[in-house]
Amino acid sequence: MGPRESFHMTPEEFRRHGRAVVDWIADYWERVERLPVLSMVQPGDIRAALPASPPIDGEPFEALLHDIDSVILSGLTHWQSPNFFAFFPANTSGPAILGELLSAGLGVQGMLWLTSPACTELETHVLDWLVEMLGLPGSFKSGSTGGGVIQDSASSAALCALLAARERATGFLSNEKGCDGRLVAYASTQTHSSVEKAVTIAGLGRANLRLVEVDAAFAMRPDALATRVVEDRRAGLLPCFVCATVGTTSSNAVDPLPPIGRIAREQGLWLHVDAAMAGTAAICPEFRHLQDGLEFADSYCFNPHKWMFTNFDCDCFWVADRTALVRTLSILPEYLKNRATESGAVIDYRDWQIPLGRRFRALKLWFVIRSYGVSGLQYHVRRHIELAQTFASWVEASDRFELAMRPPLNLVCFRHRRGDVFNRDLLDRVNQGGSFYMTHTTLEGRFTLRFCVGQTRTEERHVEAAWRQIQAVAADLERKASR
Amino acid sequence: MGPRESFHMTPEEFRRHGRAVVDWIADYWERVERLPVLSMVQPGDIRAALPASPPIDGEPFEALLHDIDSVILSGLTHWQSPNFFAFFPANTSGPAILGELLSAGLGVQGMLWLTSPACTELETHVLDWLVEMLGLPGSFKSGSTGGGVIQDSASSAALCALLAARERATGFLSNEKGCDGRLVAYASTQTHSSVEKAVTIAGLGRANLRLVEVDAAFAMRPDALATRVVEDRRAGLLPCFVCATVGTTSSNAVDPLPPIGRIAREQGLWLHVDAAMAGTAAICPEFRHLQDGLEFADSYCFNPHKWMFTNFDCDCFWVADRTALVRTLSILPEYLKNRATESGAVIDYRDWQIPLGRRFRALKLWFVIRSYGVSGLQYHVRRHIELAQTFASWVEASDRFELAMRPPLNLVCFRHRRGDVFNRDLLDRVNQGGSFYMTHTTLEGRFTLRFCVGQTRTEERHVEAAWRQIQAVAADLERKASR
Numbered sequence: 009m010g011p012r013e014s015f016h017m018t019p020e021e022f023r024r025h026g027r028a029v030v031d032w033i034a035d036y037w038e039r040v041e042r043l044p045v046l047s048m049v050q051p052g053d054i055r056a057a058l059p060a061s062p063p064i065d066g067e068p069f070e071a072l073l074h075d076i077d078s079v080i081l082s083g084l085t086h087w088q089s090p091n092f093f094a095f096f097p098a099n100t101s102g103p104a105i106l107g108e109l110l111s112a113g114l115g116v117q118g119m120l121w122l123t124s125p126a127c128t129e130l131e132t133h134v135l136d137w138l139v140e141m142l143g144l145p146g147s148f149k150s151g152s153t154g155g156g157v158i159q160d161s162a163s164s165a166a167l168c169a170l171l172a173a174r175e176r177a178t179g180f181l182s183n184e185k186g187c188d189g190r191l192v193a194y195a196s197t198q199t200h201s202s203v204e205k206a207v208t209i210a211g212l213g214r215a216n217l218r219l220v221e222v223d224a225a226f227a228m229r230p231d232a233l234a235t236r237v238v239e240d241r242r243a244g245l246l247p248c249f250v251c252a253t254v255g256t257t258s259s260n261a262v263d264p265l266p267p268i269g270r271i272a273r274e275q276g277l278w279l280h281v282d283a284a285m286a287g288t289a290a291i292c293p294e295f296r297h298l299q300d301g302l303e304f305a306d307s308y309c310f311n312p313h314k315w316m317f318t319n320f321d322c323d324c325f326w327v328a329d330r331t332a333l334v335r336t337l338s339i340l341p342e343y344l345k346n347r348a349t350e351s352g353a354v355i356d357y358r359d360w361q362i363p364l365g366r367r368f369r370a371l372k373l374w375f376v377i378r379s380y381g382v383s384g385l386q387y388h389v390r391r392h393i394e395l396a397q398t399f400a401s402w403v404e405a406s407d408r409f410e411l412a413m414r415p416p417l418n419l420v421c422f423r424h425r426r427g428d429v430f431n432r433d434l435l436d437r438v439n440q441g442g443s444f445y446m447t448h449t450t451l452e453g454r455f456t457l458r459f460c461v462g463q464t465r466t467e468e469r470h471v472e473a474a475w476r477q478i479q480a481v482a483a484d485l486e487r488k489a490s491r
Numbered sequence: 492m493g494p495r496e497s498f499h500m501t502p503e504e505f506r507r508h509g510r511a512v513v514d515w516i517a518d519y520w521e522r523v524e525r526l527p528v529l530s531m532v533q534p535g536d537i538r539a540a541l542p543a544s545p546p547i548d549g550e551p552f553e554a555l556l557h558d559i560d561s562v563i564l565s566g567l568t569h570w571q572s573p574n575f576f577a578f579f580p581a582n583t584s585g586p587a588i589l590g591e592l593l594s595a596g597l598g599v600q601g602m603l604w605l606t607s608p609a610c611t612e613l614e615t616h617v618l619d620w621l622v623e624m625l626g627l628p629g630s631f632k633s634g635s636t637g638g639g640v641i642q643d644s645a646s647s648a649a650l651c652a653l654l655a656a657r658e659r660a661t662g663f664l665s666n667e668k669g670c671d672g673r674l675v676a677y678a679s680t681q682t683h684s685s686v687e688k689a690v691t692i693a694g695l696g697r698a699n700l701r702l703v704e705v706d707a708a709f710a711m712r713p714d715a716l717a718t719r720v721v722e723d724r725r726a727g728l729l730p731c732f733v734c735a736t737v738g739t740t741s742s743n744a745v746d747p748l749p750p751i752g753r754i755a756r757e758q759g760l761w762l763h764v765d766a767a768m769a770g771t772a773a774i775c776p777e778f779r780h781l782q783d784g785l786e787f788a789d790s791y792c793f794n795p796h797k798w799m800f801t802n803f804d805c806d807c808f809w810v811a812d813r814t815a816l817v818r819t820l821s822i823l824p825e826y827l828k829n830r831a832t833e834s835g836a837v838i839d840y841r842d843w844q845i846p847l848g849r850r851f852r853a854l855k856l857w858f859v860i861r862s863y864g865v866s867g868l869q870y871h872v873r874r875h876i877e878l879a880q881t882f883a884s885w886v887e888a889s890d891r892f893e894l895a896m897r898p899p900l901n902l903v904c905f906r907h908r909r910g911d912v913f914n915r916d917l918l919d920r921v922n923q924g925g926s927f928y929m930t931h932t933t934l935e936g937r938f939t940l941r942f943c944v945g946q947t948r949t950e951e952r953h954v955e956a957a958w959r960q961i962q963a964v965a966a967d968l969e970r971k972a973s974r
Contacts, residue, residue: 087598113516115582116581117581160848184697367803
């Protein structure tokens with residue numbers, strides 16, 4: 009033994025430093041509203057403030073926490089600011105963070121039922137709860153033919169769905185024999201890029217991904233899908249997968265699930281439905297019509313880590329036929345064999361995902377649902393949608409701005425009437441101002457501003473201030489342009 | 492507005508409940524040693540204790556924390572117990588848990604540099620530190636041609652490596668055109684099952700994975716590899732990837748990297764080296780010889796979430812040529828376009844991994860390295876290895892037990908001399924006893940016990956107690972067998 013017996017943080021030290029970190033986070037919530045939302049550092053600034061080499065001797069925890077303020081904070085884009093209207097929300101909440109903390113403290117692995125039965129069973133249970141809470145098809149329940157699992161992201165969910173589709177379409181031979189260039193997948197021109205990425209990863213090839221045309225509301229045209237599938241079959245190809253979206257990333261467009269589902273069923277395609285952000289809205293019965301037709305889906309996902317107050321990562325993924333998924337992703341080396349698995353009476357989530365290891369992510373989701381209750385979640389989702397719709401009404405009432413489309417939920421796509429260059433300048437100016445942050449997309453070839461309401465603590469005053477700021481910056485730019 | 496304005500946990504409530512959770516974890520550390528390590532619940536027990544439906548109204552946080560004790564705890568297998576010697580360690584520490592907590596509280600996304608520059612730059616920086624700390628090849632540094640990134644697991648790292656290999660071997664055409672059944676990958680019979688899974692996911696097909704024979708020390712035979720590659724080329728196939736392991740899951744066997752590396756280079760194979768657990772040992776210069784030949788590697792990974800006191804998930808993955816990886820995994824839809832990305836001056840880690848989203852995992856790794864210091868980490872790694880070697884010496888000195896192989900580091904593979912049935916019974920009895928937990932593997936067709944030392948708070952007394960218990964249970968079984 010050396011002069012010191014341990015370099016571990018003791019339980020007593022953990023109590024002390026843990027309280028300091030909890031307080032730091034509470035303080036952060038109280039001040040984040042006043043910080044510039046988009047980080048203004050230049051490439052390399054943060055690294056320049058860090059020592060070139062790691063320390064040989066340990067440092068006191070106070071020094072670490074100090075550097076969060078002095079080094080890290082200026083390099084953050086504040087996703088938890090109520091003035092964050094960019095991309096999509098990645099909202100969090102107290103119960104979620106404390107669930108994550110407990111999960112880290114318990115440090116259990118959920119790869120097998122046996123390696124922590126509660127980790128598996130709580131996940132199955134909470135995903136069954138969500139089937140009820142969101143009005144999803146009963147086949148997704150674990151007591152039926154399907155079941156749910158938490159993935160890290162909708163990207164991974166899409167990949168798992170595609171792999172199961174590939175296997176099912178080839179009579180469960182593609183894992184063994186590999187891809188042969190005949191498998192074809194379908195999405196719309198508006199589908200998230202993760203589907204393209206999944207198609208390349210799974211070896212189908214980007215050339216075998218058909219991006220189906222959309223209608224004026226940016227929703228997939230079922231007639232175009234049907235035509236493409238028939239053409240591909242005629243060409244000797246093997247259509248196997250279609251991804252429909254409830255709430256596209258670009259504009260929150262909703263693909264018509266009933267006709268797409270009927271085509272998928274007739275043609276033997278695996279239908280995956282991606283509702284990454286918009287899926288949360290289904291917690292309110294009045295928005296469930298957006299997912300009509302979900303009974304045709306072979307798989308479905310939405311992200312509580314976007315809009316349901318559960319910190320990243322937490323994507324909920326369901327399948328209607330768990331056998332196909334498990335058969336696709338299962339492995340069982342000797343060192344993982346155990347009686348519980350052999351009995352067939354348990355779920356081993358290792359066989360429902362790409363990685364082997366997994367942490368206890370169900371805890372935070374359980375905490376969120378129980379802390380808010382279904383009615384609390386409904387309240388805040390309704391409030392966000394109401395705020396976005398109010399914002400849209402201001403855009404509509406303005407003679408300078410126009411809506412790019414009618415916002416179905418909490419994302420408003422709009423633009424100034426002066427065209428792309430003007431809108432691009434407007435966006436840059438607004439974001440450099442730091443008082444709020446929004447991003448852009450392109451719709452029908454036109455540069456379009458995206459204003460997405462969903463951050464946990466966003467209130468009417470934040471939306472109002474953002475709209476005032478947009479108008480002021482636009483007026484200033486107009487003046488400059490007319491000089 | 493309804494009667495209540497918000498269902499969110501306020502900062503003040505968060506301070507209070509946060510302290511309670513911190514204290515709960517500290518208490519857990521103080522008592523976990525006395526809990527049965529392997530959960531004894533039966534399938535369905537945990538679910539039976541949970542309400543069938545989610546609550547409509549929110550519940551107080553105290554009720555949630557109460558249920559951790561009353562419902563969850565009995566369903567946990569205690570990976571953080573110092574009596575956990577099963578599978579591999581998934582050890583944690585105070586600084587890691589508090590880093591995870593901060594990451595959850597900040598709730599930033601690191602998919603692009605722009606979405607939180609500090610999240611990207613700290614990750615790059617800490618992975619550069621680790622190149623130094625572990626004596627890895629300089630080409631892995633971000634200032635050279637390569638760079639590092641945090642993945643969720645070694646499974647995902649292997650998949651990313653294989654995808655880059657597939658692309659490079661096909662002149663960067665496999666993403667576009669898909670797989671054609673000609674690509675071949677190589678691993679040993681002892682390689683982790685994640686490589687087989689990666690080969691199926693990537694569309695190469697399990698039939699195109701060659702499991703190369705091993706020598707008496709369970710290490711890949713380079714001559715056998717060379718023969719297989721030549722045979723496959725003659726058959727018109729396209730060898731593209733080989734995975735070598737430093738410390739196999741089964742037995743901690745070490746594949747000989749220099750000859751494998753030379754074959755890989757001659758034959759144009761992408762060499763991926765997986766050192767998931769054992770890689771941590773390289774923090775001590777005296778164990779670095781195990782990774783001799785790493786300069787031939789195109790990619791390398793090890794898991795701080797196994798044996799470096801950093802809670803799951805944290806796999807560190809390096810490539811020698813980042814261009815190949817990024818070209819393989821990059822996507823750039825309109826809604827993610829930004830000036831920083833277009834400048835080429837920044838890393839967008841979205842292009843280094845399967846999912847799009849990513850959390851701020853570098854924080855916990857930074858906290859661990861700074862809290863322990865290099866010397867503190869070395870101290871504990873040396874101590875674990877010393878304890879495992881001591882255990883091995885007891886096995887060797889016993890006339891009832893034998894070593895299945897000489898343990899290179901912290902994993903001891905051994906067995907009772909009475910054969911498979913006896914060892915299986917012994918393992919079951921020991922684990923049902925609850926005082927410690929170990930698992931098994933098969934080596935040369937024989938059931939073999941695995942005793943892995945690496946849990947954060949494992950001390951000599953825990954290893955001694957486990958060995959006493961093993962001997963006592965064995966003696967009892969011997970008596971029963973001879974009755």
